[in-house]
Amino acid sequence: MEPRSVKQALDDPKWKSAMEFEFAALLRNNTWSLVPLPAGGKLLGASGYFASNTMMMVSTALRDLGFTTTKSDVSVFVRHTSSSLTYVLIYVDDILITGRSKSEISDVIQRLDSAFALKDMGPLHYFLGIQVTKTSDGGLLMTHSKYVQDLLLKAGMSGCKLCYTPLPSTLKIQATGGVEFANPHMYRSVVGSLQYLTITRPELAYNLDKASPTSLLTLKAYYDFDWTGDPNDCKSVGGFCVYLDRNLISWQYKKQGLVARSSTEDEYRALADLVVELIRIKGLISELKWSVSEAPMAYCDNQNAVLLAANPILHSKTKYFDIDLHFLRDYVARNEI
Incomplete structure (x- = not known):
């Protein structure tokens, strides 16, 4: 169980030792400079500076080792040689390294350790x-088993029994009129x-x-929206899910930012958002040196939206969303979607 406070962490010898190691690493890496507080100044949290400074330091070290940043995700680095393919993922001061060669992975870890302080935690757990x-x-x-247990403890529900409570897809929740939550x-x-x-x-x-090793992958997506689904402002709600072969890799469920004047307009705008996500994923797959076997497929249940993607004649239904219309049609015309 993770400590709930700094005091609990300091009372645990193992956590205290880990904190001391982390602090020593920050000092060794020159993560910050200690300066006097200017007159009249106020202390602010330093997490943002810490994250950006650490990211810059690790990025510089990886580029010196021949890694390049992917355009689709700046936290993903790739090094492709004739004999190996290695990936690095960075999140603040946490680093994941994987690839086809164990010796290459060990070499990257050793070289990074010589550039700044790090601790090899072994295989990913x-x-x-x-x-x-x-x-x-x-x-x-x-x-997320441990995460769920900690969340239940946080909510005071760790002793509760399992109960299935599916939410009806037709549920309409009003913004006003209900009982206020006791602890917002x-x-x-x-x-x-x-x-x-x-x-x-x-x-x-x-x-x-x-x-x-490189194999052909299929990328497909499904989306649907409930036109004027929110009873408070008549904005549509819905989402999409994206599959790489049989693996669900991206999904979204949200309320649209604008009120749609027709279900076709609503579905088409949602489809344009989905295409943006498919383009991003396809680009990332390409930068990771994998291949998609064919153009990504996007499935929806609105026939007008499907026809508009390929037919430039139906102007009467498009005057409120011309930009999305031409954006999506270009990709369909080039057989990229």
């Missing part, structure tokens, strides 16, 4: 609240924690929106 288990067929199983701060905190949980539990996305 736990990262950013996600538990990772290697399966017998060589795959990885990601779960706790409510927002729990909802925020649940949003992070959707990384391994995407089926929670709908409920949360209501509360707040």
Whole structure:
């Protein structure tokens, strides 16, 4: 169980030792400079500076080792040689390294350690609240078991029994008229924690929106929107999910920012957003030196939206969303979607 406060962490010898190691590494890496507080100045949290400074330091070291940043995600680095392919993922001061050659991975770790202080945690088991288990067929199983237990403890529900409470897809929640939550701060905190949980539990996305070697791959997506689905402002709600082969890799459920004057307009704008996500994913796959077997497929249940993507004649239905119309049609015409 992770400590709930600094005092609990300092009372645990193992946590105290880990904190001392981290602090020593920050000093060795010259993460900050200690200067007097200017007269009249106020202290601010330094997490943003710490994150950007650490990212810059690690990025510089990786580029010196021949890595390049992907255009689709600045935290992903790739090094491709004739004999190996190595990936590095950075999140603040946490680093994941993987690739086809164990010797190449060990070499990268040693070279990074010579550039700045780091600790090799061994094979991946736990990262950013996600538990990772290697399966017998060589795959990885990601779960949030420990994260969920900590969240239940935070919400005072660790002793509660399991109860299935599916949320009806036709539920309409009004912004006013209900009973106020007794602890709004706790409510927002729990909802925020649940949003992070959707990384391994995407089926929670709908409920949360209501509360707040080289092989060929196939990329396909499904999307749907409920026109004027929010009874408070008549804005549409819905989302999409993207699959790489049989693996769900991206999803979204949200309320549209504008009121759509027709269901076709609403579906087409949502489809344009989905295309942007497909382009980003396809670009990232390409930069990781993998290949997609064919143009990504996007499936929807609105026939007008499908026809508009290929037919420039239906002008009467497009005058309110011309930009999205031409953006999407260009990609369909080039057989990229």
